[in-house]
Amino acid sequence: xxxxxxxxxxLVLTCGHAAFADNWSHWRGDHGNGVxxxxxxxxxxxxxxxVKWKVRIPGQGSGSPVIWEDKVYVVSGVPASTERPQAARQxxxxxxxxxxxxxxxxxxxxxxxxxxxxxxxxxxxxLKFTVxxxxxxxxxxxxxxxxxxxxxxxxxxxxxxxxxxxxxxxGQHLYASFGSRGLYCYTMDGKLTWKRDDLExxxxxxxxxxxxxxxxxxxxIIVPWDHEGQSxxxxxxxxxxxTIWMTPRDEPTCWATPLVIEHDGxxxxxxxxxxxxxxxxxxxxxxxxxxxxxxERPVAxxxxxxxxxxxxxxxxxxFLGAFRPSGRGDIEGxxxxxxxxxxxxxxxxxxxxxxxxxxxxxxxxxxxxxxDAATGKPLFGATRVPGLDTIYAxxxxxxxxxxxxxxxxxxxxxxxxxxFEIVATNSVxxxxxxxxxPVDDELFIRGAQHLFCISGS
Numbered sequence: 001x002x003x004x005x006x007x008x009x010x011l012v013l014t015c016g017h018a019a020f021a022d023n024w025s026h027w028r029g030d031h032g033n034g035v036x037x038x039x040x041x042x043x044x045x046x047x048x049x050x051v052k053w054k055v056r057i058p059g060q061g062s063g064s065p066v067i068w069e070d071k072v073y074v075v076s077g078v079p080a081s082t083e084r085p086q087a088a089r090q091x092x093x094x095x096x097x098x099x100x101x102x103x104x105x106x107x108x109x110x111x112x113x114x115x116x117x118x119x120x121x122x123x124x125x126x127l128k129f130t131v132x133x134x135x136x137x138x139x140x141x142x143x144x145x146x147x148x149x150x151x152x153x154x155x156x157x158x159x160x161x162x163x164x165x166x167x168x169x170x171g172q173h174l175y176a177s178f179g180s181r182g183l184y185c186y187t188m189d190g191k192l193t194w195k196r197d198d199l200e201x202x203x204x205x206x207x208x209x210x211x212x213x214x215x216x217x218x219x220x221i222i223v224p225w226d227h228e229g230q231s232x233x234x235x236x237x238x239x240x241x242x243t244i245w246m247t248p249r250d251e252p253t254c255w256a257t258p259l260v261i262e263h264d265g266x267x268x269x270x271x272x273x274x275x276x277x278x279x280x281x282x283x284x285x286x287x288x289x290x291x292x293x294x295x296e297r298p299v300a301x302x303x304x305x306x307x308x309x310x311x312x313x314x315x316x317x318x319f320l321g322a323f324r325p326s327g328r329g330d331i332e333g334x335x336x337x338x339x340x341x342x343x344x345x346x347x348x349x350x351x352x353x354x355x356x357x358x359x360x361x362x363x364x365x366x367x368x369x370x371x372d373a374a375t376g377k378p379l380f381g382a383t384r385v386p387g388l389d390t391i392y393a394x395x396x397x398x399x400x401x402x403x404x405x406x407x408x409x410x411x412x413x414x415x416x417x418x419x420f421e422i423v424a425t426n427s428v429x430x431x432x433x434x435x436x437x438p439v440d441d442e443l444f445i446r447g448a449q450h451l452f453c454i455s456g457s
Contacts (some may be wrong), residue, residue: 036438058130077128077129115283129148129178148184165213183223220238227253274294290332299347308322351395392433409432409447428452
């Protein structure tokens with residue numbers, strides 16, 4: 001077992017519920033690395049096998065589900081003109097065959113591209129930006145709240161949507177970000193506590209849309225705001241929504257989510273960026289260190305462990321680096337850059353850091369690489385994973401397995417080891433862009449049409 005001494009994403013919270021031992025309170029889990037330390041989800045399923053329940057989610061959204069004790073929370077942008085009252089129920093819809101192509105799914109209307117603005121999408125329309133809460137045991141809808149009803153001011157890419165950010169929770173409040181439509185804080189039973197709908201409207205590169213998620217830590221919530229206007233990163237008071245600090249950033253659009261780490265008793269906010277990867281002091285927002293070398297329009301979020309931070313990007317170039325968080329100022333070319341990789345690096349899906357191994361996809365493809373996190377040396381080189389095509393969801397790890405999910409709805413489960421070994425290949429039969437959430441003996445998958453609870457029990 002390799003060194004896992006450095007605390008990473010500060011979301012480790014205690015669950016007192018007798019039936020559910022753990023939570024998944026953020027899109028990358030407690031550590032921000034995509035690892036569920038105690039979960040033992042199934043390795044085999046289909047659209048019916050090992051499906052404890054599935055419920056249809058109206059509208060479109062690719063934010064990952066978050067789970068706290070006996071409740072599951074997801075977000076969606078629901079067309080205001082077509083919304084119908086819907087009781088949460090198990091769907092009997094016929095699954096999409098796994099071999100159907102992405103193009104065929106778009107044409108048949110099963111892809112998330114249906115009804116959206118942007119490249120190849122439909123005209124913009126009024127949407128109800130909605131938060132849903134489901135009973136974890138049954139999938140029954142417990143409550144839903146419409147945070148805002150608005151027509152988006154700008155289009156989005158045909159493979160994106162207007163509810164792409166994942167919610168987060170500390171067990172007292174649920175925080176849902178709809179980007180330019182605002183950040184909303186609810187009690188766990190759905191009562192609005194505060195909202196920030198006065199944020200500047202984003203103008204994203206090529207109208208690709210928005211997607212960064214907020215990060216919750218201690219008494220504040222970190223909000224990234226990189227776009228083609230004045231970019232920034234801010235810390236808000238999680239109880240009131242008031243701004244604690246806001247730091248301008250000279251960065252174009254970035255879709256990454258901040259990672260909070262701790263080094264020498266001081267917490268840092270690490271954020272990817274096209275100009276520089278950077279770290280900020282959590283208390284003040286002051287920039288601590290930065291390093292260039294990233295590629296265009298970065299999406300992948302940082303991971304950290306063993307005293308190192310790992311940041312990469314893979315569009316129109318390749319870069320992945322390991323950095324010591326002790327550096328100050330511009331650390332490019334210094335000893336604080338431990339190693340770099342210039343091939344096969346991740347684009348949209350973030351890396352997975354598990355047991356000292358760093359897994360990442362080549363760009364958006366199903367080609368997977370695994371390296372030793374301490375040295376950057378390959379454990380297994382770029383390997384084509386059968387069944388996987390375009391990748392948006394980030395890999396996750398639980399119980400000695402790594403779960404790799406593609407847009408075609410296929411999840412390939414491999415062993416979490418130094419060698420590449422496939423354990424199982426599964427499909428839920430519909431497009432999946434959201435990162436799955438493993439909790440206890442269950443796996444929650446947000447598809448284009450349904451929320452699935454996968455369980456072997």
